[in-house]
Each structure stands twice: as C-alpha cells, then as structure tokens.
Amino acid sequence: xxxxxxxxxxxxxxxxxxxxxxxxxxxxxxxxxxxxxxxxxxxxxxxxxxxxxxxxxxxxxxxxxxxxxxxxxxxxxxxxxxxxxxxxxxxxxxxxxxxxxxxxxxxxxxxxxxxxxxxxxxxxxxxxxxxxxxxxxxxxxxxxxxxxxxxxxxxxxxxxxxxxxxxxxxxxxxxxxxxxxxxxxxxxxxxxxxxxxxxxx
Amino acid sequence: xxxxxxxxxxxxxxxxxxxxxxxxxxxxxxxxxxxxxxxxxxxxxxxxxxxxxxxxxxxxxxxxxxxxxxxxxxxxxxxxxxxxxxxxxxxxxxxxxxxxxxxxxxxxxxxxxxxxxxxxxxxxxxxxxxxxxxxxxxxxxxxxxxxxxxxxxxxxxxxxxxxxxxxxxxxxxxxxxxxxxxxxxxxxxxxxxxxxxxxxxxxxxxxxxxxxxxxxxxxxxxxxxxxxxxxxxxxxxxxxxxxxxxxxxxxxxxxxxxxxxxxxxxxxxxxxxxx
Numbered sequence: 447x448x449x450x451x452x453x454x455x456x457x458x459x460x461x462x463x464x465x466x467x468x469x470x471x472x473x474x475x476x477x478x479x480x481x482x483x484x485x486x487x488x489x490x491x492x493x494x495x496x497x498x499x500x501x502x503x504x505x506x507x508x509x510x511x512x513x514x515x516x517x518x519x520x521x522x523x524x525x526x527x528x529x530x531x532x533x534x535x536x537x538x539x540x541x542x543x544x545x546x547x548x549x550x551x552x553x554x555x556x557x558x559x560x561x562x563x564x565x566x567x568x569x570x571x572x573x574x575x576x577x578x579x580x581x582x583x584x585x586x587x588x589x590x591x592x593x594x595x596x597x598x599x600x601x602x603x604x605x606x607x608x609x610x611x612x613x614x615x616x617x618x619x620x621x622x623x624x625x626x627x628x629x630x631x632x633x634x635x636x637x638x639x640x641x642x643x644x645x646x647x
Numbered sequence: 648x649x650x651x652x653x654x655x656x657x658x659x660x661x662x663x664x665x666x667x668x669x670x671x672x673x674x675x676x677x678x679x680x681x682x683x684x685x686x687x688x689x690x691x692x693x694x695x696x697x698x699x700x701x702x703x704x705x706x707x708x709x710x711x712x713x714x715x716x717x718x719x720x721x722x723x724x725x726x727x728x729x730x731x732x733x734x735x736x737x738x739x740x741x742x743x744x745x746x747x748x749x750x751x752x753x754x755x756x757x758x759x760x761x762x763x764x765x766x767x768x769x770x771x772x773x774x775x776x777x778x779x780x781x782x783x784x785x786x787x788x789x790x791x792x793x794x795x796x797x798x799x800x801x802x803x804x805x806x807x808x809x810x811x812x813x814x815x816x817x818x819x820x821x822x823x824x825x826x827x828x829x830x831x832x833x834x835x836x837x838x839x840x841x842x843x844x845x846x847x848x849x850x851x852x853x854x855x856x857x858x859x860x861x862x863x864x865x866x867x868x869x870x871x872x873x874x875x876x877x878x879x880x881x882x883x884x885x886x887x888x889x890x891x892x893x894x895x896x897x898x899x900x901x902x903x904x905x906x907x908x909x910x911x912x913x914x915x916x917x918x919x920x921x922x
Binding site: 470471474475477478479481482484485486487488489491516518519521522525526554555556557558560561564575576579580582605606609612613615616619627630 | 691692702727730732733743748880
C-alpha cells in the first residue's frame, strides 16, 4: 500500500490536531522505528518502518474512534508484529557475526573518503574529534575532563559535541562513497557506450 | 537526567543506573520484552532520547574497535549488536576514524577486524615476536629496515592509495546444460589507476541459516580463498588486486561454509572478462 495524501493527512490528524506537532511526531516515530528495526537485525530497516506506517494507516479508520492510548504505542505494537513476521521468514541478518566482512583500516574507499572529509572539517571540530578519540582508558577520562574544562562545558556536553562531529563526518563519508559509486557506474556506462559505438562503426 | 559516571578497573567510563545503562542492555539484547517496549516507546516519542541512543551506538562501536569488550559481552556485541549491515558499516567507519585519528598523532599499525588470515604485516609482527631474536640483532635489523624504508619513501613518495573498481555479477548456470543459453559474461576494462577490483557476487537466494563464504577462481587459473571484503543476505563482495588480472576470461565459484564446517557450493558460476 502506498500512502495517499488523504490517508497521510488522516494519520497526521490522529497524531496531533496541530499540523506542525503532528509532522514532528511522525518524524520522531519513523526515526525511532528505523532504529528499532536496525537493532533487531532487520536488513532493510527503512522498508520495515514504511511497512509499519502503511499498516497503521490501513487500520486507522477502524481504530481511531476507540483507541485511547498514545498513537506511538500503537506503532510499537505493529512494529513488534512486523519483527515477528520477519523473524519467521528469516529476514533477519544471521545471528552470528560472520567471519567476514574483513576490512583493514587505511586501505579502502571509506578510508580515502574519511581522509577527505576530515580535511574539510573546520579546524576546531577537527581538533575536537582528534582530542576526543586519541586516548583510551583512564587517560581518556582525564583528557575528556580537561577538554570540557578548557571549553567551559560539561563532559556530557562535550560527548554530545563529539557525537555531532562524528555524525557530520559519517554523512560526508557516505555522500563521498555514493558519489564515487555513481561515478564508477557512469564510467562503466560510458565505456560500454563507447564500446558499442566502436562496434557499430 | 541523573548521570553517574563511574570508573571501571580497566579505566573506561560507563554511565550507571540511568537510561544509558538501559540503552546498552537494549542494544546488546539483554532486556525482556516489557522492558524493551518501554524503551522503544521513548525511542519513537522523544527525539532527545534518540540522540542519546545514537551516542550509545557510537560508544559501543568505538569500545568494540578499541578491544574493550571481552568474553560473553564481546560475544553479545558480535551476535546481537553487530548483526545488521548498518552496524557493520558503522563499525568499519569507527575503526577507520580511530585509526586515522591515531595515525595523525603517531604512526600506528592498521586496525584489522575479523580477519582470520594473518596479513603480511601480522606475519612480520609475529616474526619479530619470536623469542630467539636478541635485542642487539633486532636493533640492527630495524635500523636496516628504517633506512631502506626511508629510501623507498623518498623515491616513491609513499604508499599508493587503494583505488577500486566495482563490478556486479550474477550467477550463471550455463555450464550445467548444453540447452541453457551462453553464460552472461560481464566484460570491462580496468582503468589504469585502479589497483583493486571489487566483484559483487549476487546470491541466487539468501542463505537460510548463518553462513560465511569462500570464493575461488577456477579459470584461467585455480586460486582458492579469494579475499572477501563484505557480505549480506543479497551478495558477497570479493577484492582482487588489479595487478593479478591480465586480459582474460575469469570464472569464480562461491561456497557457503556452515556453522558445522561443511561447505556447499552456491549454484552456478560467475563470469567476467578483463579486456
């Protein structure tokens, strides 16, 4: 089932009479569902999040008059059914970490992309991510306290800042790898086109 | 939010008796269903909690890369936390980030995750770890290596970065019957600056139980145990050094290795031609 404008509007109205708040609730539910499905080992978490939303939308005309709990709770119930069904169909990633994938740091497309993304970070963010991750164990704790003190923030706030920098790096790396894949596909397409032109001439 | 930071004997910080401990238990699959549902309710209704969740995912991943998990907890991370492809990609990212951050400060050996076969550098390290190497001899040998390495770097300008070329192949059963159509052979030319070919071998069907894989070249030469760099329920990715590929037609066979050790060949062959 694909969401229609009317069914989506009905869903938003059910989530909150205020359209903006309803939009925020919808986003929060979808983000949360994706994390739940990833945590349960489902291979295509976004697909299952959409499937859950679709099922709720489908049931909405029947339930909205009598359902008294928070809508989010209903989504959780449906998501649990989706997970159970996927488990029955064995659509969950193997429950043992496979011997592979094998990766060796410094020798991959991701390594190239990360090096590029690190270079593009503003100096203070680069320094923060370096300092945050450079130590292990007790030295790490002491280093984080020192860093927080230098910035006049709490260790918790420092942790959040480091997380934001990592998230932006991860986004940059994913975009870089996607660009490279597209370029590779484009190059292959051009090579084939050139090959066909040669054969036809 | 009350956050109590305590130090474990080994030195890393853990946050006890608050929701981050709950998050960790959830992420490692250590919760019962009612508890899980309560946490999931917060996950779909509190964006601040989602950020806390994401931070905990990062921290577990970083702790795993740094080797801070041991025994049953390590196994739990591997069996439960790392079973989704998203988490394994994050693991690779975190390993790379920690390596590059470390490398920026001091030269560090690369971090290798789940590589059962000893690499060249591992073998070198193992060689030097042998007890019969007297310190004096080792010092002289290291000096020779350093001088040689410096000369090599000064001439070559450093190691060549890995540039890969990716090709997706489907299995063909053409060899099994003369009535089948000719096998589909993916033909391509490797760009000159590429030093690694990544072959994505699409599986005819997803495995029904936990498996690892082995990939072999069976033509034009027989090479067993090609390097597998990734797998999911849809495909297995192998990496082949470009220098080992001449212009020829190649045939790859894939084998599933089950938990009890027995092997089963994935039906069909994967064909490609390097022009």
